[in-house]
Amino acid sequence: MKLLVLLAILLLIIAGHQLLRIIELSRGLKKTKEWELTNSDNNTMGKGMLIFMFAFFAFFFWQVVRWKDRALPESASEHGFKIDWLWDVNMNFIVIPVFLITNFFLFWFAYKYRGNTNNKATFFAHSNKLEMLWTIIPAVALAFIIIFGLKYWNEIMDDAKDPNKITIELYAKQFDWSARYTGKDGKLGTTDYRQISGGNSVGLDTNDVLCNDDIIVKDEFHIPIGREIELLMRSRDVIHSAYLPHFRAQMNCVPGLVTAFKFKPVKTTEEMRKDPYVIQMMKGINDQRAKFGKEPVLFDYLLLCNKICGASHYGMQMNIVVESEKDYNAWLAKQATFKKVASK
Amino acid sequence: MGTKHTATLEHEHATHHDHAHDHDEHHETFVSKYIFSMDHKMISRQFLITAVIMACVAMTMSVIFRMQLAWPGEKFAFVNALLGDKWAKDGILDPNMYLALVTIHGTIMVFMVLTGGLSGTFANLLIPYQIGARDMASGFLNMLSYWFFFASSAIMLASCFIEDGPASGGWTIYPPLSALPEAMPGSKLGMTMWLVSMAIFIVSSLLGGLNYIITVINLRTKGMKMTRMPLTVWAFLITAILGVLSFPVLFSCALLLIFDRSMGTSFYLSDIYIGGRPLDNVGGSPILFEHLFWFLGHPEVYIVLLPALGITSEVISTMARKPIFGYRAMIGSMLAIGFLSFIVWGHHMYMTGMNPFLGSVFVFTTLLIAIPSAVKAFNYITTLWKGNVQYTPAMLFSIGLVSSFISGGVTGIILADSALDINVHDTYFVVAHFHIVMGLSAIFGMFAGVYHWFPKMFLRMMNKKLGYLHFWITFIAAYGVFFPQHFLGLAGVPRRYYTNSNFPMFDNLVDINEICTVFAIIGALGQLVFLFNFFYSIFRGDKAPQNPWNSNTLEWTTPVANIHGNWPGKLPVVHRWAYDYSKPGQNEDFVPQTVPLADGEHDGGEH
Numbered sequence: 001m002k003l004l005v006l007l008a009i010l011l012l013i014i015a016g017h018q019l020l021r022i023i024e025l026s027r028g029l030k031k032t033k034e035w036e037l038t039n040s041d042n043n044t045m046g047k048g049m050l051i052f053m054f055a056f057f058a059f060f061f062w063q064v065v066r067w068k069d070r071a072l073p074e075s076a077s078e079h080g081f082k083i084d085w086l087w088d089v090n091m092n093f094i095v096i097p098v099f100l101i102t103n104f105f106l107f108w109f110a111y112k113y114r115g116n117t118n119n120k121a122t123f124f125a126h127s128n129k130l131e132m133l134w135t136i137i138p139a140v141a142l143a144f145i146i147i148f149g150l151k152y153w154n155e156i157m158d159d160a161k162d163p164n165k166i167t168i169e170l171y172a173k174q175f176d177w178s179a180r181y182t183g184k185d186g187k188l189g190t191t192d193y194r195q196i197s198g199g200n201s202v203g204l205d206t207n208d209v210l211c212n213d214d215i216i217v218k219d220e221f222h223i224p225i226g227r228e229i230e231l232l233m234r235s236r237d238v239i240h241s242a243y244l245p246h247f248r249a250q251m252n253c254v255p256g257l258v259t260a261f262k263f264k265p266v267k268t269t270e271e272m273r274k275d276p277y278v279i280q281m282m283k284g285i286n287d288q289r290a291k292f293g294k295e296p297v298l299f300d301y302l303l304l305c306n307k308i309c310g311a312s313h314y315g316m317q318m319n320i321v322v323e324s325e326k327d328y329n330a331w332l333a334k335q336a337t338f339k340k341v342a343s344k
Numbered sequence: 345m346g347t348k349h350t351a352t353l354e355h356e357h358a359t360h361h362d363h364a365h366d367h368d369e370h371h372e373t374f375v376s377k378y379i380f381s382m383d384h385k386m387i388s389r390q391f392l393i394t395a396v397i398m399a400c401v402a403m404t405m406s407v408i409f410r411m412q413l414a415w416p417g418e419k420f421a422f423v424n425a426l427l428g429d430k431w432a433k434d435g436i437l438d439p440n441m442y443l444a445l446v447t448i449h450g451t452i453m454v455f456m457v458l459t460g461g462l463s464g465t466f467a468n469l470l471i472p473y474q475i476g477a478r479d480m481a482s483g484f485l486n487m488l489s490y491w492f493f494f495a496s497s498a499i500m501l502a503s504c505f506i507e508d509g510p511a512s513g514g515w516t517i518y519p520p521l522s523a524l525p526e527a528m529p530g531s532k533l534g535m536t537m538w539l540v541s542m543a544i545f546i547v548s549s550l551l552g553g554l555n556y557i558i559t560v561i562n563l564r565t566k567g568m569k570m571t572r573m574p575l576t577v578w579a580f581l582i583t584a585i586l587g588v589l590s591f592p593v594l595f596s597c598a599l600l601l602i603f604d605r606s607m608g609t610s611f612y613l614s615d616i617y618i619g620g621r622p623l624d625n626v627g628g629s630p631i632l633f634e635h636l637f638w639f640l641g642h643p644e645v646y647i648v649l650l651p652a653l654g655i656t657s658e659v660i661s662t663m664a665r666k667p668i669f670g671y672r673a674m675i676g677s678m679l680a681i682g683f684l685s686f687i688v689w690g691h692h693m694y695m696t697g698m699n700p701f702l703g704s705v706f707v708f709t710t711l712l713i714a715i716p717s718a719v720k721a722f723n724y725i726t727t728l729w730k731g732n733v734q735y736t737p738a739m740l741f742s743i744g745l746v747s748s749f750i751s752g753g754v755t756g757i758i759l760a761d762s763a764l765d766i767n768v769h770d771t772y773f774v775v776a777h778f779h780i781v782m783g784l785s786a787i788f789g790m791f792a793g794v795y796h797w798f799p800k801m802f803l804r805m806m807n808k809k810l811g812y813l814h815f816w817i818t819f820i821a822a823y824g825v826f827f828p829q830h831f832l833g834l835a836g837v838p839r840r841y842y843t844n845s846n847f848p849m850f851d852n853l854v855d856i857n858e859i860c861t862v863f864a865i866i867g868a869l870g871q872l873v874f875l876f877n878f879f880y881s882i883f884r885g886d887k888a889p890q891n892p893w894n895s896n897t898l899e900w901t902t903p904v905a906n907i908h909g910n911w912p913g914k915l916p917v918v919h920r921w922a923y924d925y926s927k928p929g930q931n932e933d934f935v936p937q938t939v940p941l942a943d944g945e946h947d948g949g950e951h
Contacts, residue, residue, distance in 0.1 A: 024884070033886055035805040037734050045735035045812065049743065056823065063831055070852055071834040072767075080767075087764055095754045102721060102750045109728035110743050113664070115735065120933060121665040121926040122730035125949025130726065131673050131719065138718040142711045142757075149761035150704050156763060157700035174527070174618075193615045194622045203617065237618040238521040239630055241695065241770060245836030248767045252696045254630055255520055256614025259697035284852035297848040306770045306838040308514045309521060310528045311439040314841035 046114025053107035080248035183213030382483030395461025414861035450515030473899030476565025492548035526619035567918035579654020652789020664731030737811025752781025773833025804885030821867030
């Protein structure tokens with residue numbers, strides 16, 4: 001087999017060599033040099049630029065329309081609506097128009113002023129007015145972006161101040177997540193990475209009594225709708241990133257540090273499953289899964305790892321269930337405390 | 345005014361030098377001419393050919409991991425043939441090798457191809473040629489610069505053949521992942537080799553950069569004022585300054601990582617439990633690493649981009665047969681971009697746990713960069729306006745660059761805004777953004793440079809029709825690969841996932857990944873056209889005339905031969921700026937810089 005491939009390559013090279021000789025010989029007969037530009041070259045390439053522009057824009061709009069049910073659904077957290085609004089304003093009024101208009105001028109001029117031996121270019125070296133114009137316009141647009149961006153950023157990244165907040169610690173390690181709840185005392189116990197062991201996977205300080213009623217869960221964690229959730233994050237080994245795309249939330253988990261992000265969920269998992277957009281999106285997912293021969297699935301909120309952390313980075317995720325406060329309390333009551341698990 | 349210049353002395357000196365060279369020619373051996381050459385033109389060609397080889401390696405890697413992303417779990421005989429049974433059993437890529445390929449692809453492309461290759465090739469070729477110098481200020485350091493680059497590339501390639509595989513923590517090599525051998529196989533010997541390779545690369549970059557700066561400042565010929573220099577030289581000068589100021593920081597960053605890895609220090613490590621035991625390291629922070637890394641990392645983006653923009657400025661002006669629009673604004677923008685690039689590194693770190701207030705400052709400075717960038721883009725477009733555009737392959741690639749610079753640049757506005765970055769940070773939206781704005785723009789600039797200055801480098805012409813074919817395949821495929829990736833980002837797909845089919849969330853994106861991969865394969869095959877054209881034309885292309893593009897700059901006044909000292913006899917004297925194309929009152933549509941100003945004629949775009 002390998003011999004055949006080699007033989008085929010060898011034959012191709014010989015054929016190519018012969019072809020080249022023919023081309024070289026025939027080129028010798030022509031008077032003009034191959035590399036010299038002709039009006040026809042400029043004409044073809046100039047038109048090519050215009051055709052490309054149409055194709056490029058068509059491709060762009062085709063993607064927008066065709067993949068309109070692929071983007072993340074509407075935000076499921078309160079602050080996420082601000083992000084989505086700002087995103088839409090930026091995209092629809094600045095990014096996409098600038099992309100289309102400047103590319104249009106570029107390709108239009110490339111077409112319109114394609115070279116011809118009869119033409120002469122206009123000597124036009126600078127214009128303070130024009131340059132002023134396109135310094136000031138971007139500056140004004142950017143001022144808008146900066147002002148709104150920073151306003152929202154400061155609100156989103158502010159400390160969690162809601163007295164009614166629920167604090168949950170996300171703990172990352174290669175390659176899974178756990179979530180720790182405060183338990184009845186409302187406080188997370190202190191930690192000590194030297195005490196990590198099979199029965200103490202997140203490294204709680206067993207000398208601290210506050211740890212006893214802490215609840216640690218894996219694979220899935222629950223949060224109630226409408227309450228401010230303060231996520232504190234730690235990592236056992238390398239940098240991970242807690243990415244909760246549906247809630248427009250993300251923060252790195254850094255060994256040696258505790259990082260934080262707060263959000264308020266506004267839609268339960270059940271509500272999301274009934275959302276028309278989500279139904280449409282899930283249909284796309286399940287159609288593809290049918291092609292793979294896999295089971296259909298329902299929508300679930302996910303926590304993903306979004307910082308390269310090793311071989312199984314791609315498989316590091318955890319389900320999130322958003323539910324009513326009543327269901328949440330019932331679920332939490334069923335979870336074993338740290339002390340109970342440790343004493344087993 | 346403007347004709348007096350300190351270069352007169354060197355000018356005299358160099359003329360004497362010349363006679364010595366005539367003598368030298370006879371003693372040149374193969375080794376001194378082709379291997380340990382101190383001639384800027386030979387060093388330039390050495391850089392280019394090394395970069396072409398490295399680019400082929402990095403591109404092949406990208407095809408392999410793109411195929412994994414489109415068709416996870418499929419068996420590909422050619423993947424097995426390239427990687428062997430250990431890394432691709434039955435032709436299915438191993439997850440560790442996937443990360444290794446992503447890492448080495450990024451490292452080679454950013455450092456070896458677009459930093460070493462692009463600056464090394466064109467700064468070496470064009471600085472002495474375009475300012476009218478006999479050679480670089482120090483030919484010896486220049487030679488060392490190439491050989492350090494070669495050693496660095498060789499070590500990086502060699503690291504792909506070791507037992508545990510090459511470095512695989514991403515090209516940003518964040519510790520602790522890269523610091524702890526227990527974290528992944530790629531953090532063993534492969535990571536050490538990566539760091540050694542990078543340290544050597546930094547030496548190469550500094551030697552080259554210092555040389556470029558000194559040459560531009562000291563060796564300009566008579567009449568070559570700073571404000572008469574072609575924009576290429578300005579771009580290389582600013583690039584070199586950025587490199588000299590930022591690469592030492594990467595060196596310290598890498599050095600501390602080496603200490604953490606092999607000497608038990610804790611600069612970047614704290615509170616870690618790995619491999620079944622707690623480590624002793626406390627008190628360090630990976631965030632320190634990120635600051636140090638991105639203090640180079642962001643200027644690096646412009647180290648990659650500015651030379652490409654410089655090349656494009658020159659090509660667009662020459663081929664539109666018009667002066668570049670806003671010459672001084674172009675210089676000003678480049679200086680502004682260069683300065684700002686040092687105070688924006690934190691925009692890579694909004695989500696790292698860095699103080700959010702610090703993030704706010706970086707939002708402000710980062711968005712400021714959009715202003716000079718916009719000025720540049722608009723100036724390019726205005727240069728085309730009412731031009732007489734000559735479509736050489738170099739011109740096609742230059743227009744391609746302006747397009748990708750715009751298309752990739754506008755999404756930067758989104759990513760610079762920390763509030764919007766929250767949800768697309770480290771997703772494919774970022775991958776799409778930086779590949780288009782930095783990857784495509786820089787590689788298009790590099791292609792433009794190769795097609796445009798090939799006649800000066802190899803004294804022969806490249807084939808135009810193959811150049812056209814190469815451009816259209818590359819341009820279409822490049823957008824085809826990266827544009828759809830924005831949509832993956834909008835769906836929340838994280839970067840560096842071995843497969844997106846491990847859990848259901850991204851199953852509806854399979855066809856987008858397939859589109860990207862199909863275009864990637866087409867684009868990669870399209871480069872065969874370039875490779876053929878390139879190597880064929882070196883040996884059998886049409887003989888080049890002295891000034892094939894009717895260009896104004898000094899390199900086209902040299903004879904069609906590679907001679908030491910570039911100009912036989914005296915150095916040319918410069919009388920005007922480089923952009924007198926289609927100037928009213930002239931017979932030809934170009935006026936070389938060596939032509940004296942007529943009575944009452946103004947320089948610098950006035951008329």
